[in-house]
Amino acid sequence: MSDVIDTRGLSCPQPVLDTLKKIEAMKSGELDVLVDTDAAKENVSRAVQARGWTVRAISEEGDGEYRLQLAGGQS
């Protein structure tokens, strides 16, 4: 079961910072991140990839909202 963080409604760069804080705390595993802008989708993806995590899937959920499925570490 993935952890989930909801960054919808937060302005840039908060979605990125919340995601980085979470993956740093997790070290490894699976994480779903909910975002509500294209910019946040791109920014979170770039930031986690720069930390060695993988964006496994991005699914659109509703009006301009996305779920980013991330995985990283030794999972």
Place this chain on the structure above:
Amino acid sequence: MSILDLFRKKDSRQPVDSQVDRGLLVFAHTSEVIRAEKLLKAAGWTIKVMGPPPEIQKGCDLVVEFPLMEKLNILRTLTESGTPPLEIVPVTGPLLAPVDLFQVKDFGNHIMVRAANMKITVEKSTRIIVNISGGGCPDVPYIATQLIGRTLEEAPAPRDIGHTLCGYALDLAHQEILRQCSP
């Protein structure tokens, strides 16, 4: 200091600071501001790109602040290079003071600098760039991929890889965050 030093001609290209009467060069387009900045810095003047004061309705969203005593020399340099300003405005009071382009926000472990429409965010402890955002220019995604995940020292300067106004604004933010994060 010898007595002769008192009569020695001083370098007229003094830095812009609060002790010097300042003026603003107003241009019609941002591209002219960028060209003028490059020309004047190459010629040795210390000038600053700023936001225009609210009282100035003309021109673009950027102005060049310069030492007013150098008005004629600077105007000559710009005119000879085909970049004359739309207007030259002396800073005569607080209402005409230019606005700092930068906004800095401290997130604790991270710091963000915004210049015009572009933001750059850095992790303080590692100096790694964690986010580039803002703007809508086509080169922003490319610049972001080149900077994110690298330290401030490793990352290329946005001016070296960008080609648009967003790249220029990001370069200003990059220079400011380098200054903010300098030891």
